[in-house]
Amino acid sequence: xxxxxxxxxxxNSPDDHGKFIPAKLGRWSPITVISALSTCVPLLVLxxxxxxxxxxxxxxxxxxxxxxxxxxxxxxxxxxxxxxTTNGVQHPLLASYGALPLIIGxxxxxxxxxxxxxxxxxxxxxxxAKKLHPRLRGFVGAFLELLAGIxxxxxxxxxxxxxxxxxxxxxxxxxxxxxxxIFILKYFRGSTGAxxxxxxxxxxxxxxxxxxxxxTTRDLIAQVPRLAEEGAFALGxxxxxxxxxxxxxxxxxxxxxxxxxxxxxxxxxxxxxxxxSGVVLGSYPTNIYGTFTTIAATIxxxxxxxxxDATGLAVETLAEAxxxxxxxxxxxxxxxxxxxxxxxxxxxxxGRGV
Amino acid sequence: MSQDTSRHSGNRxxxxxxxxxxxxxxxVLVIAPSIWIVLQVIIRALPHFSWSVITQNxxxxxxxxxxxxxxxxxxxxxxxxxxxxxxxLSGIYLSQFAKGRTAVILRSSSEVLAGIxxxxxxxxxxxxxxxxxxxxFSLGAGLLTLSAMVVPYIAKTTEVALRQVPTAYIEGAxxxxxxxxxxxxxxxxxxxxxxxxxxxxxxxAISIGETAPLLYTAGYSQNLPKLALTHSPLGYLTYAVWTxxxxxxxxxQRLSFDAAMLLxxxxxxxxxxxRLIVAFTQRHSEAKR
Numbered sequence: 001x002x003x004x005x006x007x008x009x010x011x012n013s014p015d016d017h018g019k020f021i022p023a024k025l026g027r028w029s030p031i032t033v034i035s036a037l038s039t040c041v042p043l044l045v046l047x048x049x050x051x052x053x054x055x056x057x058x059x060x061x062x063x064x065x066x067x068x069x070x071x072x073x074x075x076x077x078x079x080x081x082x083x084x085t086t087n088g089v090q091h092p093l094l095a096s097y098g099a100l101p102l103i104i105g106x107x108x109x110x111x112x113x114x115x116x117x118x119x120x121x122x123x124x125x126x127x128x129a130k131k132l133h134p135r136l137r138g139f140v141g142a143f144l145e146l147l148a149g150i151x152x153x154x155x156x157x158x159x160x161x162x163x164x165x166x167x168x169x170x171x172x173x174x175x176x177x178x179x180x181x182i183f184i185l186k187y188f189r190g191s192t193g194a195x196x197x198x199x200x201x202x203x204x205x206x207x208x209x210x211x212x213x214x215x216t217t218r219d220l221i222a223q224v225p226r227l228a229e230e231g232a233f234a235l236g237x238x239x240x241x242x243x244x245x246x247x248x249x250x251x252x253x254x255x256x257x258x259x260x261x262x263x264x265x266x267x268x269x270x271x272x273x274x275x276x277s278g279v280v281l282g283s284y285p286t287n288i289y290g291t292f293t294t295i296a297a298t299i300x301x302x303x304x305x306x307x308x309d310a311t312g313l314a315v316e317t318l319a320e321a322x323x324x325x326x327x328x329x330x331x332x333x334x335x336x337x338x339x340x341x342x343x344x345x346x347x348x349x350x351g352r353g354v
Numbered sequence: 355m356s357q358d359t360s361r362h363s364g365n366r367x368x369x370x371x372x373x374x375x376x377x378x379x380x381x382v383l384v385i386a387p388s389i390w391i392v393l394q395v396i397i398r399a400l401p402h403f404s405w406s407v408i409t410q411n412x413x414x415x416x417x418x419x420x421x422x423x424x425x426x427x428x429x430x431x432x433x434x435x436x437x438x439x440x441x442x443l444s445g446i447y448l449s450q451f452a453k454g455r456t457a458v459i460l461r462s463s464s465e466v467l468a469g470i471x472x473x474x475x476x477x478x479x480x481x482x483x484x485x486x487x488x489x490x491f492s493l494g495a496g497l498l499t500l501s502a503m504v505v506p507y508i509a510k511t512t513e514v515a516l517r518q519v520p521t522a523y524i525e526g527a528x529x530x531x532x533x534x535x536x537x538x539x540x541x542x543x544x545x546x547x548x549x550x551x552x553x554x555x556x557x558x559a560i561s562i563g564e565t566a567p568l569l570y571t572a573g574y575s576q577n578l579p580k581l582a583l584t585h586s587p588l589g590y591l592t593y594a595v596w597t598x599x600x601x602x603x604x605x606x607q608r609l610s611f612d613a614a615m616l617l618x619x620x621x622x623x624x625x626x627x628x629r630l631i632v633a634f635t636q637r638h639s640e641a642k643r
Contacts, residue, residue: 240369275599325373351560
């Protein structure tokens with residue numbers, strides 16, 4: 001009974017636009033079958049990724065144990081000594097892996113990226129949607145597309161050879177010498193390095209996720225009912241008050257969803273971070289300028305050397321790290337989509353913000 | 355009392371102005387990096403650019419990018435064929451046939467796949483195809499891995515485009531006695547073509563610009579790609595950026611910037627093309643709203 005109500009609702013929803021009558025085509029017509037099989041591909045790939053990752057990571061999970069989540073050593077062990085067997089897993093002598101610095105590095109760089117990206121994206125989206133002439137709006141949209149389309153290696157190249165050196169020469173020393181020695185601000189003091197590190201990486205990640213948050217926010221603002229906003233204007237509210245009291249409450253769920261999506265994208269970003277983080281294993285950055293690494297950057301830069309581990313433990317450990325990354329991003333993605341599906345009328349963009 | 359209100363309203367106007375100024379600054383800060391990156395890459399690459407970059411293969415840390423350019427073109431063509439057909443078919447299914455919970459699950463899995471980090475997909479491509487199926491570093495492994503990444507984009511844009519086909523077109527065709535298959539090909543797909551093309555362009559831009567899924571699947575070669583699916587490592591443009599940028603020789607760094615410039619130019623061109631498609635179809639669309 002309940003399902004038929006849902007089906008009725010689906011049938012009457014505007015989603016039904018553009019459907020021709022598939023019933024006449026028959027359930028087993030070639031088009032139906034082939035297109036159904038194609039549609040299963042993403043689901044099969046997802047299941048395949050999880051299965052292979054888990055199977056590959058299993059020996060590493062057994063060997064590294066719970067220490068993997070709280071340890072900080074990243075020692076592949078002695079590849080030249082005879083392999084040793086522990087818990088039924090063959091491994092190089094003295095191999096010991098802890099992923100906590102990677103996990104923390106992944107999370108903190110993405111959180112700092114959000115701190116940059118959210119105000120910039122929302123501010124820009126408000127101006128674009130409310131103040132800009134429609135023609136200019138399209139122009140700005142093209143720049144957002146460009147920002148979303150620039151390959152992440154090019155971001156990395158720019159960050160490593162232009163932005164990083166510039167910041168570490170002209171900006172970071174100024175901040176470092178003026179930051180007071182209190183609470184969070186004390187992490188802004190100290191050595192500023194050569195431009196590779198946490199703050200530079202986070203800045204670049206922030207820039208990379210701006211298109212996701214900004215374009216979603218802009219589209220959401222355009223969907224706010226005009227009557228509600230005009231009513232608020234008629235009550236004598238200023239533009240800012242209308243935005244804060246009418247527009248923002250209306251779009252907040254969608255913006256949160258887009259933010260979580262941007263967060264997930266920052267967590268998984270690989271090349272740019274591998275080029276500007278410094279990829280330092282086994283330690284934490286001492287201040288916000290310090291070199292660090294993320295899970296994704298570690299995998300891409302360590303897989304080559306991991307392949308020289310004859311016992312395979314190094315590669316399996318990277319699979320374990322990838323599994324953790326995969327689970328975190330999966331959680332963020334599914335969470336954001338469920339939230340938005342439940343409250344907002346629009347659907348979130350996918351991947352890089354399409 | 356009245357004085358109080360007027361001061362209050364003065365404050366409110368001031369706050370309003372301040373917010374507008376702040377948001378405008380935010381807009382400038384959002385636009386600036388893209389311009390900065392594009393200009394920076396071109397400024398670093400153009401003064402040293404010579405046609406030999408395009409006409410020579412890579413030699414050690416120098417030479418040209420011909421092998422990478424042809425490699426990128428080969429992989430991308432393959433991705434367009436594989437991911438293009440799977441994605442468009444899946445867009446058709448999601449917009450026309452899928453119902454209820456099945457539709458939600460299939461659509462969500464595609465959306466979630468687009469959010470999986472590229473290096474995870476690359477790692478799986480390496481484990482399953484390069485090692486598992488003994489394909490070695492190869493065109494086949496690279497293009498299948500990349501295809502898995504871009505199918506969701508094509509599926510989503512195709513689905514959206516097909517949904518926007520006016521119902522009146524379809525009903526009209528039905529009234530004229532069109533067969534369902536013919537309605538799909540002649541009416542729905544034809545009307546949705548601009549949208550589908552835009553999706554393919556997005557997928558093209560992504561497959562040209564991705565690195566992580568290819569590093570451990572396509573490998574690298576200084577020769578032109580062989581047209582074999584297995585045991586055929588090949589170069590691609592993003593590899594040059596990633597490998598050469600921190601090499602000690604000037605020639606290598608220049609190649610890195612040359613490759614980056616070519617990538618940026620491709621992306622700019624693709625954005626321009628998709629804008630033209632949208633503008634053209636808006637001008638010629640019958641369904642003006």
